[in-house]
Structure formats: structure tokens, C-alpha cells
Amino acid sequence: MRAFTNRTARKFALVGAVAATGLLLSACGTDDAMSGMDHSGTSAPATATATTPGAAAEAAAPGAFNDADVMFAQMMIPHHEQALEMAKLADGRAEDAEVKELVAAVERAQDPEIAKMRAWLKGWGKPESAGHGSGSGHGMSGMMSEQDMKDLAAAQGKDFDRTFAELMIAHHDGAVAMAKDEQKNGRNATAKKLADDVVRTQSEEIAALRKILDRL
Known part of the structure; x- marks a missing residue:
């Protein structure tokens, strides 16, 4: 009787161990499967979440902004264009070699600045153009007329160099005036930093253009 009992106990213990092992393996398999589903289902959104805020912050020029910041971008874009x-x-x-160098400097600086300001306006939820006319109190000073552009296109050689320098000085003067207005009235730090850059670089270019005119 005692032998039967021992054999029965060992049998039940073996069955129990097998069952426990099966359950453990089943549980592990389920965990692995769920783990795989979690990684595949959340990795892309997690990446998007990590990158989206930074991109949005850059586009919107992080920090508070006011109407002066918006106007600065809306007016400086066509001015740069x-x-x-x-x-x-x-x-x-x-x-003239120096005129050509200055032309290259204008293209290097102003094309990326246009892209920045467009991104700001998009991030701020503002239109690229607000219909600011040149006749308004906050008009885009220094903008060339259609005739000015035709005269420049018709010029050649030294005549072009002289005309370009004269017109670009006036154009830069207008940009500097708008940038100084942003320095005074703007609120957004990123926009004000760009205004600082415009005042510095275009003032330097104005000085260079005046020297060019003096020797032409």
C-alpha cells in the first residue's frame, strides 16, 4: 500500500511539473509575442513624438511673439526676394570683381533667411503676406520699382555695376530700417536675432558698395 502511494505521489508530482513547465513556456511565449507587438507598434510614434516638438519649435521660432515679429517676417520675405x-x-x-563677390554674399545670406521666416510664419499660424503696401506707415522702404528693375536688367558691364551698387544701397537701407524696427518693437528672440544679423551684415555691405561707387 505504501509503495502504491509513493508511486502515485511521484506520478502526480511529475504531471504537475510538466504542466507547470508547459504553463511557464506558454507564458514566456505570450510575453515575447506581446513584447514584439509593443515595439513594432510604438517605435514609430515614439520617434515622431521625439522629433516633432523640436521641429515645431524651430519652425515657430520658439518663445512668445507679437505683431511686430509677424510683420517683420511678412515684409522682409518679399524684400529679400x-x-x-x-x-x-x-x-x-x-x-567688377567686388560687385560679383557681394552678389554671391547676398545670395548666400538671404535665401536661407527667407526659408527661416517662412517657417516661422507657418509655425505661428500666420499668412506669408498680409498685404502691407509700400505706401503705408510700415511699408517696405527701399523696394525697387518695376522701372528700376528694367533699368538694371538693361545695363551692362561698368554701367551695371554702378546701377546695381546705387540700387542695392537704397535696398539695403530699407532692410536695415525694418530690422531696426524689429529690434525695437519685436518680442521673439529668434526674430530679433535675425534682425541683428540683417543690421550688421547689410550695413557692412552698404559701406562696401559705397566704396565701389567711389572708384567706378
Whole structure:
């Protein structure tokens, strides 16, 4: 009787161990499967969450902003665009080496600045253009007329160099005035930093253009 009892106990113990092992393996398999599902299902959103705030902050120019910041971007974009149009006209027309160097500097600086300001406005939820006319109190000073652009396009060689320098000085003067207004009235630190850059670089270019005119 005692032998039967021992054999029965060992049998039940073995069955119990097998069952426990099966349950453990089953549980592990389930955990692995769920773990795999979690990684595949959340890795992309996690990456998007990590990158989206930074991208949004950069686009919107992080920090508070006011109407002066918005106006600065809305007005400086077309102002820069016209400077780039003037610079493009130098190709095949400009003769002076320093004029050509200054043209290249304008293109290097102002094209990326346009992209920045467009990103700010998009991030701020503001339109790129607010219909600021040149006749308004906050108009874009220094903008060339259609005739100015035609005269520049018709010029060649030293005549182009002289005309370009005269027009770009006036154009830069207008940009500096708008940037100084942003320095005074703007609120957003990133926009004000760009205004600082515009005042510094374009004031330097104005000085260089005046020297060019003096010797042409």
C-alpha cells in the first residue's frame, strides 16, 4: 500500500511539473509575442513624438511673439526676394570683381533667411503676406520699382555695376530700417536675432558698395 502511494505521489508530482513547465513556456511565449507587438507598434510614434516638438519649435521660432515679429517676417520675405532678383541679374552683366563677390554674399545670406521666416510664419499660424503696401506707415522702404528693375536688367558691364551698387544701397537701407524696427518693437528672440544679423551684415555691405561707387 505504501509503495502504491509513493508511486502515485511521484506520478502526480511529475504531471504537475510538466504542466507547470508547459504553463511557464506558454507564458514566456505570450510575453515575447506581446513584447514584439509593443515595439513594432510604438517605435514609430515614439520617434515622431521625439522629433516633432523640436521641429515645431524651430519652425515657430520658439518663445512668445507679437505683431511686430509677424510683420517683420511678412515684409522682409518679399524684400529679400527682390534682392535675390537683383543679384540674379548680375549673371552675365556684372564686370567688377567686388560687385560679383557681394552678389554671391547676398545670395548666400538671404535665401536661407527667407526659408527661416517662412517657417516661422507657418509655425505661428500666420499668412506669408498680409498685404502691407509700400505706401503705408510700415511699408517696405527701399523696394525697387518695376522701372528700376528694367533699368538694371538693361545695363551692362561698368554701367551695371554702378546701377546695381546705387540700387542695392537704397535696398539695403530699407532692410536695415525694418530690422531696426524689429529690434525695437519685436518680442521673439529668434526674430530679433535675425534682425541683428540683417543690421550688421547689410550695413557692412552698404559701406562696401559705397566704396565701389567711389572708384567706378
